[in-house]
Amino acid sequence: MPVSFPRLFLPTILLWCMAALPAMAEPLAKDLFGAQDLPAATAPAVHGFYSKGCFAGGIAISPDGPTWQAMRLSRNRRWGHPDMITLIEKLSRDAAQSGWPGLLVGDISQPRGGPMLSGHASHQIGLDADIWFTPMPDRRMSPAEREKVSAVSMLKDDTLYVDDRKWTPVHEAVLRHAAKYPQVERILVHPGIKKKLCDTVKGDRRWLSKIRPFWGHHYHFHIRIGCPEGSPGCKPQAPVTGGEGCGNTLAWWFTDEPWKPAEGPAKPKARDVMTMANLPAACRAVLNAPSPPSEAAVTLAGPEGVLSFAASSPAVAQSPSSLLNALRPADIPLPSPRPYRQ
Numbered sequence: 001m002p003v004s005f006p007r008l009f010l011p012t013i014l015l016w017c018m019a020a021l022p023a024m025a026e027p028l029a030k031d032l033f034g035a036q037d038l039p040a041a042t043a044p045a046v047h048g049f050y051s052k053g054c055f056a057g058g059i060a061i062s063p064d065g066p067t068w069q070a071m072r073l074s075r076n077r078r079w080g081h082p083d084m085i086t087l088i089e090k091l092s093r094d095a096a097q098s099g100w101p102g103l104l105v106g107d108i109s110q111p112r113g114g115p116m117l118s119g120h121a122s123h124q125i126g127l128d129a130d131i132w133f134t135p136m137p138d139r140r141m142s143p144a145e146r147e148k149v150s151a152v153s154m155l156k157d158d159t160l161y162v163d164d165r166k167w168t169p170v171h172e173a174v175l176r177h178a179a180k181y182p183q184v185e186r187i188l189v190h191p192g193i194k195k196k197l198c199d200t201v202k203g204d205r206r207w208l209s210k211i212r213p214f215w216g217h218h219y220h221f222h223i224r225i226g227c228p229e230g231s232p233g234c235k236p237q238a239p240v241t242g243g244e245g246c247g248n249t250l251a252w253w254f255t256d257e258p259w260k261p262a263e264g265p266a267k268p269k270a271r272d273v274m275t276m277a278n279l280p281a282a283c284r285a286v287l288n289a290p291s292p293p294s295e296a297a298v299t300l301a302g303p304e305g306v307l308s309f310a311a312s313s314p315a316v317a318q319s320p321s322s323l324l325n326a327l328r329p330a331d332i333p334l335p336s337p338r339p340y341r342q
Helices: 007-020 029-034 082-097 143-148 169-180 191-200 206-210 248-254 282-288 320-327
Strands: 045-049 052-056 059-061 068-070 103-105 128-132 184-189 211-213 220-225 299-302 306-308
Touching (some): 068 082
Antiparallel strands (some): 103 128
């Protein structure tokens, strides 16, 4: 004889059954953003913080430019907010005028930002970029070379100090150019490189305040710009303080304290556990936004912030604003990337 339950108990029984089912794992944000091949074809906008966010309307820097080459092409991390990409292009020209052979550009961001599949905790909102301390060679490297060639550390072996056989005045000049751009808020370098600058820079030293010591960063320096116009959802970082940064805060890095091994079990990296619930709500729309027709259509390839189609396409070169507006709905205004001047 079948057993019957009063209707009053049905909600309780249903809730008990649901609780007994195994919880379905929510997809990781890094997997969702890492699967994107192209940016969101909307007006440029940054959502969230450098280590917890995403961005729309990104553009890529070309693998090859007159004064740069992009590295690790297989990672597809040549994307950024238009302000970041045009700044890199300008830095490459300014550095060349100081005698630097050309920039080797490392990771910027994924096409729509977000947590990366591996590596960085930051670089999520298109406002961070890594530039190698190794100068560009006098030839174009093949894609295979760009995957294998390693940057050169600026440090003496097994020390915290710069190797004077590798460091040149032009290294200082490149950092000075980058630090003097008003949009740049921080440049992360190894503590030994910060000390080298503190010990040797002559004349105007105000730009040293933006050079911040941090773990790693002896193979490359990390440029970070501030929240751009048209991005009310961008969360800014606290401004740098402490003058030149050459005093006690720098001396701390040369004690045992910062280099002590962590105690206890290793904590999972935030990048590896973030779900969409951890990111700004706007990042869902960024993931679902349409893509431009091709990568070439949104790639900066020449001087003065020019976006151009691939060489195999008809000779077309337009400003970032006019080209990107042609790829987006007419009712979405696109602000022009701001010009960069020292």
